[in-house]
Amino acid sequence: MHGLRRRAAGLLGRGVLLSLTSAAAFMALAGAAEARVVSGTVVHHNARAQSFVVAERTGRLVAVHAGRTPRLGRTVVVSARRLRNGTFAARRVQVTGRRSRVRLHGTVSYVDQRRGIFTLSSRGVSMLVRQGHRRARITAARFSATMPPVGSSVIVDGTVGAQGEVEAESVENTGTDTGGFSVEGAIVAIDTSTRTLTISADDNSQSGSTIAVVVSTTLDLSKFTVGQEVELQVTLQPDGTYLLQGSASDEGVQGADDQEDLQGDQGDGPSSDSGTQTDN
DSSP states (O other): OHHHHHHHHHHHHHHHHHHHHHHHHHHHHHHHHHEEEEEEEEEEEETTTTEEEEEOTTOBEEEEEOSSOOOTTEEEEEEEEEOTTSOEEEEEEEEEEEOSEEEEEEEEEEEETTTTEEEEEETTEEEEEEESOTTSOOOHHHHHHHSOOTTEEEEEEEEEOTTSOEEEEEEEEEEEOTTOEEEEEEEEEEETTTTEEEEESSTTOOSOOEEEEEEOTTSOGGGOOTTOEEEEEEEEOTTSOEEEEEEEEOSHHHHHTOGGGOEEOOOOSTTSSOSOOOOO
16 A cells, blocks of 8 residues: 555656656747847947847848947847847847948838938838948939938948948849838827827937828827837828838837737738848
């Protein structure tokens, strides 16, 4: 009788151990699946979002939230986790060198032909790019002829500037983003009568300009406040305004990972920026 009890206790103990081991293995796999490695060159700082932007070799832009941001032009390898709004939170940042020449891939969300600048947008970032004519005098007409149109998907090859801009040496137009894209900015004004958000044309307000985003009736306008840093999924309308499809906060890690601030379409389809990153 005592022997039977000992064997039963042994079997029970092994069963509990097996369950604990399986649970630990599952948690380890879940943690590994959540982890991402981002590598490339730091091309932009977003002070409001407390993030920096890494441009990978392919040009893909990755916004990473961190307590400390590497300098512009530094090459980095970042261990990170993906947040609910599609940006990332850094776990570890290793600086590996520096590079001035970079490639960027995104959508043009704002153009100033007179000054020869445009905003390149992707998930968690709307950064300024300047046409590279530093040594040559160029007319507004020539700028107009070479500037990419709003809504176009472009690949930019250029150099990282000290003021947080990239100076473009070449801009290749690869098509139009008719299905919608991300823009990032701070809310400057809210018009409840027309359901319109006015946000900065670039996330750091360097351009001094704004763009208008109409909030569809399916979304809750009361979730927005003036001064809030937001990531918006938009589609370009024929009149040049944007129609809001979905939104999320991007105020640091806490805002970017806040489920209650998410609404509408987050742009998480097959072409979303959510995969494992390439090597630098």
